[in-house]
Amino acid sequence: MTETTLPIVLGIICGLLSAFLLFALSRFWGDTVLPLARRWRYQGVTISGEWKGLGTGVTASNGEWTEITVTLDQDAADLVGLMIIRYRSEIQSFDLTLRLAGRIREGYATLNLAPVSKGVASVATALLKIDNEGMALNGQLLYRDAFVDSVDVIHLSVHRADSIAVPRLVPVGTIRAASVMEA
Known part of the structure; x- marks a missing residue:
């Protein structure tokens, strides 16, 4: 044995x-x-980092604005991160945080977005053109508006948060109101 x-x-x-x-x-x-x-x-553009900008709906009313903040992590052409949407109008206002996954292809970033919070039912997708050698992302965000149960669009333009192109994000109506108050 x-x-x-x-x-x-x-x-x-x-x-x-x-x-x-x-x-x-x-x-x-x-x-x-x-x-x-x-x-x-990978020989494409690198767009990882923080981006900020403003968006507008198709029929934006006076005093309505949408601020967009996007944080991207990039592995070659694959993207993951978060998008924060701050919407303000006379009727309603909300902050929405979305988890994103996407891909860069032929000068465009495609993003699929889903809410971080389980209680929110809105989903979205975005197609953004990479402009100015990776300094701006311009395009549209198509989303389900859970308040009226319809599909809506936000035209958006975001720029690198550390670039001079976006020194401070203030909606146009706020700038006029502040200058009138100072006078």
Whole structure:
């Protein structure tokens, strides 16, 4: 029995070590080597970071405004992040945080958005043109308006948060009201 026990135990130990080594190599390959190769091969524009801008609906009324903040993380052409929409009007106002996943292709970013909060039923999709060598994203956000159960659109333009193009986001109606009050 002693003659057969040693080879069996050694076989089990070698099998376990081989399985662990193969598992570690596959994790290293999938988590490190492939993403590095994908980033090295990617030759497109990089749009990761924070973006801010204003959006308008198709029929924007006086005093109505939408502020958009987008935070993007990019891995080659794949995008993930968050979009925060601050909507204000005389009738209603809300802040909505959406989780996004998307992709860059041929100078455009496509984003699929879903609410972070489980209680919100609105979903959205956006098509944004990457302008000015990655300094502006311009396009439309198509979304389900949960208040009236319809599909609506926001025309939006966002710029890098640290760029001079967006020094301060203040809706036009607010600027006029402040200058009238100062006079």
